Amino acid sequence: MSTAATASAPNHTQPAVSVEHITVAYGAQVVIDDVSLTLPPAQIIGLIGPNGAGKTTLLKAIVGAQRVLKGQVRVLGQPINAVRQRVAYVPQRGDVDWSFPLSVLDVVLMGRYGRLGLWRRPGSHDRELALHALEQVRLVKRRSCQIGELSGGQQQRVFLARALVQEADLLLLDEPFNGIDTTTQSVIFDLLCAQRRLGRTVFLSTHDLHSVEQNCDQLVAFNRRVVAFGPVDQVFTGPVLHSTFGSNVAVVGEHQTLVIRQ
Amino acid sequence: MPNLFELQTYLEPLRLHLVQRGLLAALIVAILCGVMGAFVVTRGLAFLGDALGHAVFPGVVIAYLLNFNLLAGGLVAGVLTTIGISLVSRSRQIRESTAIGIFYTVMFAFGALLLQQSRSASAALSELLIGNVLAVRTEDLVLTGSIGAVVLLIVGVMYKELVLVSFDPALAAALGRNVPLTNALLFVLLGVTIVAALQTVGNVLVVALLVVPAATARLVAKPLPAIMGVAAVIGALATVSGVYISYYANIASGGAIVLCACLVFFFTLLVQAGRDRWQRRGAQ
Numbered sequence: 001m002s003t004a005a006t007a008s009a010p011n012h013t014q015p016a017v018s019v020e021h022i023t024v025a026y027g028a029q030v031v032i033d034d035v036s037l038t039l040p041p042a043q044i045i046g047l048i049g050p051n052g053a054g055k056t057t058l059l060k061a062i063v064g065a066q067r068v069l070k071g072q073v074r075v076l077g078q079p080i081n082a083v084r085q086r087v088a089y090v091p092q093r094g095d096v097d098w099s100f101p102l103s104v105l106d107v108v109l110m111g112r113y114g115r116l117g118l119w120r121r122p123g124s125h126d127r128e129l130a131l132h133a134l135e136q137v138r139l140v141k142r143r144s145c146q147i148g149e150l151s152g153g154q155q156q157r158v159f160l161a162r163a164l165v166q167e168a169d170l171l172l173l174d175e176p177f178n179g180i181d182t183t184t185q186s187v188i189f190d191l192l193c194a195q196r197r198l199g200r201t202v203f204l205s206t207h208d209l210h211s212v213e214q215n216c217d218q219l220v221a222f223n224r225r226v227v228a229f230g231p232v233d234q235v236f237t238g239p240v241l242h243s244t245f246g247s248n249v250a251v252v253g254e255h256q257t258l259v260i261r262q
Numbered sequence: 263m264p265n266l267f268e269l270q271t272y273l274e275p276l277r278l279h280l281v282q283r284g285l286l287a288a289l290i291v292a293i294l295c296g297v298m299g300a301f302v303v304t305r306g307l308a309f310l311g312d313a314l315g316h317a318v319f320p321g322v323v324i325a326y327l328l329n330f331n332l333l334a335g336g337l338v339a340g341v342l343t344t345i346g347i348s349l350v351s352r353s354r355q356i357r358e359s360t361a362i363g364i365f366y367t368v369m370f371a372f373g374a375l376l377l378q379q380s381r382s383a384s385a386a387l388s389e390l391l392i393g394n395v396l397a398v399r400t401e402d403l404v405l406t407g408s409i410g411a412v413v414l415l416i417v418g419v420m421y422k423e424l425v426l427v428s429f430d431p432a433l434a435a436a437l438g439r440n441v442p443l444t445n446a447l448l449f450v451l452l453g454v455t456i457v458a459a460l461q462t463v464g465n466v467l468v469v470a471l472l473v474v475p476a477a478t479a480r481l482v483a484k485p486l487p488a489i490m491g492v493a494a495v496i497g498a499l500a501t502v503s504g505v506y507i508s509y510y511a512n513i514a515s516g517g518a519i520v521l522c523a524c525l526v527f528f529f530t531l532l533v534q535a536g537r538d539r540w541q542r543r544g545a546q
Contacts, residue, residue, distance in 0.1 A: 065435035089436035100429045101486045114437040146484055
């Protein structure tokens with residue numbers, strides 16, 4: 001299963017992400033082992049793998065938030081430091097303290113901080129963009145709410161709105177479907193498809209296999225290394241899933257129904 | 263017992279310059295602790311605050327023995343401890359609370375050993391453990407005021423970065439921000455605030471002035487700047503009441519201020535619990 005070169009917008013010919021032989025370790029524990037991966041632009045690409053496979057670490061390595069021991073990462077054809085403003089990163093919802101005293105609008109405005117730099121504060125243009133993004137995720141009425149008052153799905157949509165105001169060419173989302181309702185899931189996928197139509201690339205990690213099967217163009221099956229990468233129908237096969245998830249996944253029946261033990 | 267309903271009761275202490283100075287210094291400290299306390303409470307840094315209170319101690323003792331400004335000595339020790347904690351807790355094997363626990367006990371033990379060497383130091387410095395507003399000299403007031411102005415200025419300028427790193431360090435790192443450095447800045451500001459509070463509430467009770475008004479404010483106010491403002495007001499009220507009580511009852515000012523703040527906290531907690539109950543009954 002090799003990298004499928006696909007048709008894309010003429011000004012987006014270079015890969016969205018190219019990772020060459022990267023290794024990441026925490027102390028003596030190797031989390032990512034000599035991984036190479038080239039993501040084509042203007043696609044929605046899913047990153048699937050069991051808990052502890054190193055999905056979060058891979059996303060953080062791409063975005064430059066995790067030091068790489070060996071190898072090279074290039075984003076939109078350049079080192080990450082040169083293109084940070086063109087990359088939006090959405091951490092796992094559980095990584096932040098939602099009781100922090102911030103309003104919905106406050107959090108969305110953080111998406112503008114990359115462009116504002118250290119010293120400037122958000123202005124009226126930033127607020128307009130933030131409100132527009134909140135409209136897109138259907139939360140504009142709740143802009144003044146405290147983030148702690150939101151449901152899990154609404155919190156995830158706030159995070160997505162924050163990524164949208166970055167107007168980034170590459171969106172990296174870590175487990176955006178963790179513990180959310182199906183309505184939120186379809187709202188999120190609709191918006192991600194709209195991003196793809198703008199020629200933007202979406203790379204999202206998940207262990208919800210059903211959602212990625214229907215909505216992603218390509219899949220990366222990952223467990224410390226790339227098990228398989230390619231169009232969904234090629235990756236979404238019993239043998240690949242079995243070697244990715246080990247004995248935690250079973251493919252049952254002719255419709256290839258998946259059973260996953262967490 | 264002074265008559266609480268006579269204006270004279272409130273004016274008489276203010277005739278004394280040392281009361282004026284002490285009250286002013288304590289008010290600056292209360293405002294500073296309110297602002298920094300909002301970060302302490304939302305980020306769960308109470309333990310770090312307590313630790314820094316103890317860790318400044320050897321700096322103060324050394325400054326006393328070398329006949330140097332006490333607050334400046336405490337400041338150096340506080341900043342060194344903060345840097346040490348930040349460096350050691352970068353290792354994945356050592357949790358931050360462990361690093362804090364190691365550093366502040368080492369510093370405090372060092373301070374205790376130094377203190378034993380000098381009898382005059384023991385007498386002079388015991389005040390800094392519980393605070394005494396009446397011991398504030400003019401140069402201390404100037405230093406406290408300068409510290410207050412600088413800390414508030416830095417918090418004002420760096421507010422958005424401090425909040426970003428506090429709420430979502432992963433996003434901050436992805437945006438290219440230096441997360442350890444920004445955290446270190448916040449911790450140094452906290453250490454500086456604690457040093458400023460040494461004389462008025464003392465290094466043991468300072469954590470109360472950081473935590474209690476901000477925790478009370480969090481019960482009644484929502485956005486972070488509002489929590490800072492309300493905490494500063496509560497701290498200031500507790501300070502004024504505490505200073506008057508310590509003047510008339512002849513008790514340590516630090517303890518009086520902290521007990522007043524705690525009274526406000528428990529009162530607010532009770533009122534809120536009562537209101538919630540009343541609202542639940544109304545909803546039925």
